[in-house]
Amino acid sequence: MSSTEEKAGGFLAIELDGAGYESLARAVLAAESAGFHVATFADAPAPGRVNALQRAAYAGPLTRNIALVPEVDTVYTEPFHISTQLASLDYVSGGRAGWIATAANSPEAAAAVGRSIVEGDALAQEAAASIEVGRRLWDSWEDDAVIRDVATGRYIDVDKLHYVDFETPADFAGPAYSVKGPSIIPRPLQGQLPVLAAASLVGDGLVSVDAVDAVLVSAPTPELLAAEVRDVRARLGAVAIVAELDVVLDSRGQAAASRLDTSQDDGRARFVGSAAGLIGLLDSLLKEADGVRLHPAVLDVELEELSRLVLPELRRRGSLRAPMQDGTFRELLGVGPAENRYSTSAAATAAAGK
Amino acid sequence: MTQHNRAIFQPSGQIQFGIFFQGVNSGTIWKASESGSQTDFESFRHIVQTAERGKFAAFFLGEGLRLREHLGRPHALDVVGRPDAQTMLAALAAVTTNIGLVATQNTTYNDPADLAHRLSSLDLISGGRAAWNVVTTDNAWTGANFRRGGYLDHADRYKHAEAFVETAKRIWDSWETSSGPARRVLHEGQHYTVDVSPRLPRSAQYRPVLFQAGDSPEGRDFAARQADVIFSAHPKFDDAVEFRRDIVARSVAAGRGANAVQIMPASEFILAATDQEAQEKKAWVRSLQIGPQQAIAYLEQFWGRELTEYDPDGPLPEIDPVVEETSETRGSGFHGAKARQLADQWRAEAKDKGFSIRQFVTSRTARVDATFTGSYTAVADHLAEFARVGAVDGFNISPWLIPTGLDDIVNHLVPELQERGVYPTEYRGTTLRENLGLETPVRSPERVGA
Numbered sequence A: 001m002s003s004t005e006e007k008a009g010g011f012l013a014i015e016l017d018g019a020g021y022e023s024l025a026r027a028v029l030a031a032e033s034a035g036f037h038v039a040t041f042a043d044a045p046a047p048g049r050v051n052a053l054q055r056a057a058y059a060g061p062l063t064r065n066i067a068l069v070p071e072v073d074t075v076y077t078e079p080f081h082i083s084t085q086l087a088s089l090d091y092v093s094g095g096r097a098g099w100i101a102t103a104a105n106s107p108e109a110a111a112a113v114g115r116s117i118v119e120g121d122a123l124a125q126e127a128a129a130s131i132e133v134g135r136r137l138w139d140s141w142e143d144d145a146v147i148r149d150v151a152t153g154r155y156i157d158v159d160k161l162h163y164v165d166f167e168t169p170a171d172f173a174g175p176a177y178s179v180k181g182p183s184i185i186p187r188p189l190q191g192q193l194p195v196l197a198a199a200s201l202v203g204d205g206l207v208s209v210d211a212v213d214a215v216l217v218s219a220p221t222p223e224l225l226a227a228e229v230r231d232v233r234a235r236l237g238a239v240a241i242v243a244e245l246d247v248v249l250d251s252r253g254q255a256a257a258s259r260l261d262t263s264q265d266d267g268r269a270r271f272v273g274s275a276a277g278l279i280g281l282l283d284s285l286l287k288e289a290d291g292v293r294l295h296p297a298v299l300d301v302e303l304e305e306l307s308r309l310v311l312p313e314l315r316r317r318g319s320l321r322a323p324m325q326d327g328t329f330r331e332l333l334g335v336g337p338a339e340n341r342y343s344t345s346a347a348a349t350a351a352a353g354k
Numbered sequence B: 001m002t003q004h005n006r007a008i009f010q011p012s013g014q015i016q017f018g019i020f021f022q023g024v025n026s027g028t029i030w031k032a033s034e035s036g037s038q039t040d041f042e043s044f045r046h047i048v049q050t051a052e053r054g055k056f057a058a059f060f061l062g063e064g065l066r067l068r069e070h071l072g073r074p075h076a077l078d079v080v081g082r083p084d085a086q087t088m089l090a091a092l093a094a095v096t097t098n099i100g101l102v103a104t105q106n107t108t109y110n111d112p113a114d115l116a117h118r119l120s121s122l123d124l125i126s127g128g129r130a131a132w133n134v135v136t137t138d139n140a141w142t143g144a145n146f147r148r149g150g151y152l153d154h155a156d157r158y159k160h161a162e163a164f165v166e167t168a169k170r171i172w173d174s175w176e177t178s179s180g181p182a183r184r185v186l187h188e189g190q191h192y193t194v195d196v197s198p199r200l201p202r203s204a205q206y207r208p209v210l211f212q213a214g215d216s217p218e219g220r221d222f223a224a225r226q227a228d229v230i231f232s233a234h235p236k237f238d239d240a241v242e243f244r245r246d247i248v249a250r251s252v253a254a255g256r257g258a259n260a261v262q263i264m265p266a267s268e269f270i271l272a273a274t275d276q277e278a279q280e281k282k283a284w285v286r287s288l289q290i291g292p293q294q295a296i297a298y299l300e301q302f303w304g305r306e307l308t309e310y311d312p313d314g315p316l317p318e319i320d321p322v323v324e325e326t327s328e329t330r331g332s333g334f335h336g337a338k339a340r341q342l343a344d345q346w347r348a349e350a351k352d353k354g355f356s357i358r359q360f361v362t363s364r365t366a367r368v369d370a371t372f373t374g375s376y377t378a379v380a381d382h383l384a385e386f387a388r389v390g391a392v393d394g395f396n397i398s399p400w401l402i403p404t405g406l407d408d409i410v411n412h413l414v415p416e417l418q419e420r421g422v423y424p425t426e427y428r429g430t431t432l433r434e435n436l437g438l439e440t441p442v443r444s445p446e447r448v449g450a
Helices: A024-034 A052-059 A079-092 A107-112 A121-139 A222-236 A275-288 A299-316 A329-333 A341-353 B041-053 B085-093 B112-125 B154-172 B217-226 B237-253 B275-289 B292-303 B338-353 B357-365 B376-389 B407-419 B432-436
Strands: A011-015 A038-041 A067-073 A099-102 A146-149 A154-156 A195-198 A214-217 A240-249 A269-273 A291-296 B016-021 B058-061 B100-106 B130-135 B185-188 B193-196 B209-212 B266-272 B371-375 B394-397
Touching: A011 A299, A024 A038, A024 A052, A024 A299, A038 A052, A038 A291, A052 A067, A052 A079, A052 B085, A052 B112, A067 A079, A067 A329, A079 A121, A079 B085, A099 A121, A107 B193, A121 A195, A121 A341, A214 A222, A222 A240, A222 A269, A222 A275, A240 A275, A240 A299, A269 A275, A275 A291, A275 A299, A291 A299, B016 B041, B041 B058, B041 B085, B041 B407, B058 B085, B085 B100, B085 B112, B100 B112, B100 B209, B100 B432, B112 B130, B112 B154, B112 B193, B130 B154, B154 B185, B154 B217, B209 B217, B209 B432, B217 B237, B237 B376, B266 B275, B266 B376, B266 B407, B275 B357, B275 B371, B292 B338, B292 B357, B338 B357, B371 B376, B376 B407
Parallel strands: A011 A038, A011 A291, A038 A067, A067 A099, A099 A195, A195 A214, A214 A240, A240 A269, A240 A291, B016 B058, B016 B394, B058 B100, B100 B130, B130 B209, B266 B371, B266 B394
Antiparallel strands: A146 A154, B185 B193
């Protein structure tokens, strides 16, 4: 994807986990005005962290251009609820919602809902099932299902609503389940929300690459990140790729290295240094990846430096695409309109019936 | 206050309003040119900001867990399809400052730790304005959308709901101070086990306010033990006074104060400058709520068969219901042998009153007991009487028009009530608990910890 779109530039996402509920409005507005294309909301099991999807929803009416993308777990949550909540996020953000589908593998998450822990390949199976349920439910209302036809008294056209009749596959590792449908909310504004997942969850025998719109790619060091992006692209083909990068910047007279908290190791590449150094790294990364997601060490501190020094220079160099203006997250990712599986089959059936 | 005083109910002399945006029903008119979208954010923004301008205490959203059906297919005639309650309320928190945000959420198809966390999230994001309208469902038809399926017996639903609410309260109580530490919360029940270290501190209002709407003796006792506000079905004056007496007795028996549980009945307002105009408006509203197709469809739900050959302006069908195919899973409430008995009864009633199908269905479905119709001044006088005796603490208004359905209430009725001194002119505070005049819960040590 990036090879043909280099001129358009890449996009930048920022993880807002550091913004608590009290400073959320300020943080998301700062990220939008700095020119970030995407704000992500980690579902961190840390004290003081409110529900990621609700933080994204709160940011919806406050913002206009930035895509709002929460992490939502697929293993211990109800797929029907997730699908409805994400569709609603799309409504409250005017079509700027996405979903980072995660697969929780912590014993704490399992204990909280009284289930046995899911591990190994079963995690990807759970994720794949939840994504499939979500996507079928989003399609379960055709776009023009609400007809409000006064003459016949019909608010909806029942032929344009579909039972999703999902069943977990026969080889499903966890307890089998089914979901009936249709959704309780009309199709989201984007039709289908873009779904993102860690590259480690995606591939043969895992979540199908067709089920996601973008993958999040991690490497142990900044030097290895571009190579990892190339490897993942070779493995998964034409799916949008987002490189993950922790960032600690020189700031307010303090060297980044002195601000580094070495106790934290999340397995992501970490850039530690000056704004100028980061500009060089991002410039080269954005030639390989479609976007980069930055994880600031201290949100307020890094966001200020990024906003003041890094993004303006990247824009000047043409490394960044223009911010979305009243666009959808799908448009930003360049994934095109989402065809409805049911309307296609309905049309085909009708055609065959003739 | 002494124990003696706490056992005697004291009217506040005030009423307050909430709005219930149901999202799915036959009461919301969609056929008029003024009817807007049921899902666009702008509809929600308009109505919640109008309510806040009118100093409403709370904005309620209903919950959907499975799409309504009619004769085995999605129901085509009435408003259907709505956003998730908490997601919408989190967004509305960003565009409001004082109004309470109430999410109807089911105890059967949610997990307690997850729901408690999400309600806490809404409470913190909104600065202490969240509430939970606790509802229970127990049927496999709804369960078909969820991993657990229909696992709960009808008889167990309040027992289950109460354990759920108790667990949620323990989760909300678990933080010692606003910075922690949190106590681990354990619950081992018949249906699930919870073992969680809560992540969130208490909010500005301590914890979300609890609303409950059960009306059976079990439901009333559950509310008297657990709820802050009962969303009742008793808005008529005498009925409301009797319901208040019953709830006061039950809450005192449950060891709570006589004023501990507030009452806000569901209601509908059809208002105009004069009583006569209001009556004309009511006829217009009813004709749009129950059109010819809705009237037939209503009977079809109970007859369990198509009745499209019948004239909506003619008498009720002589044909008998298909009893074996009706099922409680459709939520119609009548099934089996009862259907035939019911049909006989309805035919007799319609004949007796000289009602056509449409007139009969209108008489059954309109919120006959829950509608206040009249001039702004007459309705204000009537509501002032409720306030004087403390029959209710307020009304939960279901608007029949979205998004402008509160405009006349806020522009004309609210000022009349304010002039009479029975309605707030300002919000008392920024939390829902403050605005409702509820006491801050006490963190009871015996409920905390493992």
